[in-house]
Amino acid sequence: MKKRFLGSVMFHITLSLSSIIAIAIMTMFASYWITEQADIDAYAINVGGSLRMQTYQIGFYTNTGLTDEAEKATLLFEKKLDSPIFSQLRQSTDVISVLNDLKLFWYEELKPNLSQNNPLLTQHLATQVLLANKMVTLLQNNAEHRIVLLRTIQLVAVFITLILGVLIFYLMKLWIQTPMAQLTQAAHAIGKGDFTQRVHVKGDDELALLAATLNHTCDAIAAMYGQLEKRVQEQTQELKRNNKALLFLFSTVRTMLEKQGHKIDYQKLLDQLTELINIQNIELCLMTAHGETPYLHLHNQQMKDHLCVAKNCNICFGDAVFTNIEKPDNTLYPLVYNNINYGVLVVSNDQTMSTHSWQNQLVQSVADQIALSLNLADQHNKERRIALLQERTVIARELHDSLAQALSYLKIQVTRLDFSQKKLQYDQQQPIIDELRLGLDSAYRQLRELLTTFRLKVLDEGLYPALNKTLELLTEQSDMHFSLNFAIQQVPLSPMEEIHLLQIAREACQNTVHHSQGRNVWIDVKQTHTNTVVLTISDDGIGITKTAKLNHYGMAIMQERAKQLNGELNISDRLGGGTEVMLTFTPQNSTAQ
Template identity: 85%
Template sequence: MKKRFMGSVMLYITLSLTSIIAIAIMTMFASYWITEQADIDAYAINIGGSLRMQTYQIGFYTNAGLTEETKQTVSLFEAKLDSPIFNKLRQSPDVITVLQDLSVFWYQKVKPNLVANNPQLTQLLATQVEKANQIVSLLQKNAEHRIVLLRTIQLVAVFITLILGVLIIYLMKLWVQIPMAQLTKAAHAIGKGDFTQRVQIKGDDELALLAATLNHTCDAIAAMYGQLEKRVIEQTQELKRNNKALMFLFTTVRTMLEKQEHKIDYQKLLDELADLINVDNIELCLMTAQGDNPYLQVQNHQLTSHLCTTKNCNKCHGDAVFINISEPQNTLYPLVYNDINYGVLVVTNDLTMSPHSWQNQLIQSVADQVALSLNLADQHNKERRIALLQERTVIARELHDSLAQALSYLKIQVTRLDFSQKRLQYEQQQPIIDELRLGLDSAYRQLRELLTTFRLKVLDEGLHPALNKTLELLTEQSEMQFYLHFAIQQVPLSPMEEIHLLQIAREACQNTVHHSQGKHVWIDIKQSENNKIVLTVSDDGIGITQSAKLNHYGMAIMQERSKQLNGELKIRDRLGGGTEVELTFMPQSTLSQTSVKANNNDAE
């Protein structure tokens, strides 16, 4: 088909542009040539006018008897008369003739008669002025002639360009615009599904070839349209199936993550998976990492018996999807996460699935999600065990540092009382009984504080509400006024950091209630310039120097909690009276960001 169309639209356009460009270039070269000729006209006219002016000056200086000025003016006149600028005017014979005549007249007649009070000098100078005027007039006429010639060339170029432009526009409309309009109209109709369009363009250029090709394409598209509809239906069904698979996988992932503490319905999961991939035989076996048989076997409703009748999992261990040689009809998907095998998903399919098929990938994703869910459940259980152990350790430490010490003290007093009873030292029993009463009161008070401490927790809203709740309880138990300034709303703290902060603040406030003898307590929590958290508890009481011995157990507990935070606890007298407790530590969130920035800087 292409051999029948040997013309070229681009050739037409190229010729048109070449013609316009050629005219433009010729016009520019002609203008340049003319302006080059007229480049020295202004300077030559200026020189000619100077000759005329200096002629007047020579006559004036000569008649006035100014010999020195006359010589200088004569030298300047002769220099301009022999100026190189006139050598460039050889193409103007009239100017050259007058210039030579002026030069001969000067050297032969005027210069020899340059004598003061010479009656012929005035007439000679007048003649020389007329010759200089002739030179200026000729130079002016030559310059005007070049300007007229330049204008004529430009007008002719504009006229030719207009004619050529009209002709090119007409030809472009005939050869390009009309065929393009037909092709555009046909393309618009074809875009709407009308494949009966035909374009008739005469000629042998690319547009005619495009029209013939478009006609041929319409015939081919009309033939393929039926096949495309069938393929669209198939692709639509596949998209629906993929969308259904994605929704199933999304629901599965969300269910696995939301039900960490609740039992997951594996039966429903297998039934939905079997319906989705159109496979009847699916079984899920869950086992422990140390076990060799499953503790849970789940199958879809289509199965009448378990696939794994032996309940022996020695042959089901693996790191990836595999097929058991003894049972080639079964495909096994191990539930492995972090090198821990939680079981296996067994699928029996009548038709062999490709390793890259969507069914195989979906089953593998479900197996991975089940393994991840079981791993998260294990991690959650481990965290709960660790939290329980930590809580018991805290309880044991608190009992040892407070109530156990008090009971030991009471035991010593009872021993003293028994010793005085045996020696019949009745006068010493009353002080011992008083100390026992004080010790019992102190032990009871410490027991109540421990109960309050063990019941103390960080609310779901965070550390700030928990501190407010603690201060409300202390306000009810005493007559002191508590003021809280909480300025770390933008700093994320870990649960352990919040617990330690709350306990240290509570213990410091409790000490002020029992020992400070003050009226006001200020609690300030803020972030310093180096991103550290600073907790300050201060009062207006008697000061730490006089009350340190009364609550040394609480001091030790606060010191131990500050060490667990990797912080620094300072207890000192407050300026202006009272006690000030200051805790400074770096939170884990800020410490992690600092480590990341340091690593990035090292990498750079």
């Protein structure tokens, strides 16, 4: 492009300035030359005029007989007539001719006739004066001619300068101002984002090159801008699609997590996935962890050819995404988690999805979420079964340690009563009957305690509402006042830990109601700086050492629960009167940290 523009704006500017400077220099040199020639014109005119005056003086002195003054005037006249000023004059031939005539007439005619009473003197003086006047007139005309010439040169220089200036201004506007205005306007519009601007500058100089470059740049930017807009639109569509996919995945994960243990609507999930990836042929088969045939088969209503029609589940087993050899259009996504196969998600498409396509990644993520959800459901069921077994073990242990022992004791007493009946030892039967009555009362009381214990539960809100509910029931059953200080809202307790804390607090509070003979009970639950949880139940009763009868069975239960928590249970007299039960243990979550 640069080879087509070999001209230069600076050349035009330099040429214009050079023309103006050349005219100015020529005018100054001409003026100097003319003024240099007219430098001595005034002096020459003055000397020529004085020759005329000297002629009059010579005639006057001669006619009056003043010989000495006449000689002096004659010497002065000849001196001025031979003045070197006339030799320095660059006059015309007329001035030189008149000067020669004046000298010739003086030396040949007037000077020889300088005598008093000479009749020709007056005529010669008049002729001499005429020659002097003629020379002065010629000198004056030449000086005026130089002045006129100087004025003419200056006027011509001014006229030429004006014409050249107007021409230069026009050319500068044509070559510089107009292109610069167009370039400035185009640059301003381009700065605002209008890349359709075009600048049309004729010529081959830098401004024309700049205009052509600017047009080329605008074309390139416009093309690039169009490509960027297209890419932005594509990226926007991709972002919208990814946003929908993320929202779908988030909704899927939240649904599966929220509905643990509940039935999940997989058909709705399948329909949403179909709409999102725009592939109509999708089917889902779910199997148990050890099953070989699906217990649930779902598909789109638009599907006509089902893979599972063949009832051959062996072709669907795998640990990664694969393609069915018999039907290359089918892509299978096994629902595998922890090496356990929970089924398969089949996508049938005329054009197989690429491995790195977003549809493939989305379907794979959905398959992983379904497998994870099913695995979590299995884990939840296992935990429930384990919890049920543990609870049955606890119930069996509680029955064995309490009611079974009491019944064994009653069985022994029945055996004694039967033995005394056979021996006719009637006097020994009444004490045995009394012991049987006491044993039955104790067994009945223990049975009620166990029923109350097994029916007690932690509410969904947590341990704090359950403690409040327990204290409300105890307040209704007694006249004692219960105060609760619960300061472990920030401590994450497991459900088993909450149950043991609730049971120990309930058992301790019941002991205060039955045995303390006090008026107030204080329950305090807090956490120490070492992440240890401390449960304290204290009362203002008679104290542990003065209690006449204590529920040793309840004490054993509390000790057993403290061991389950890997904690320590201490029962002692309270300072100021009463009993204090203190449980100290470290939660499992704090230990894990």
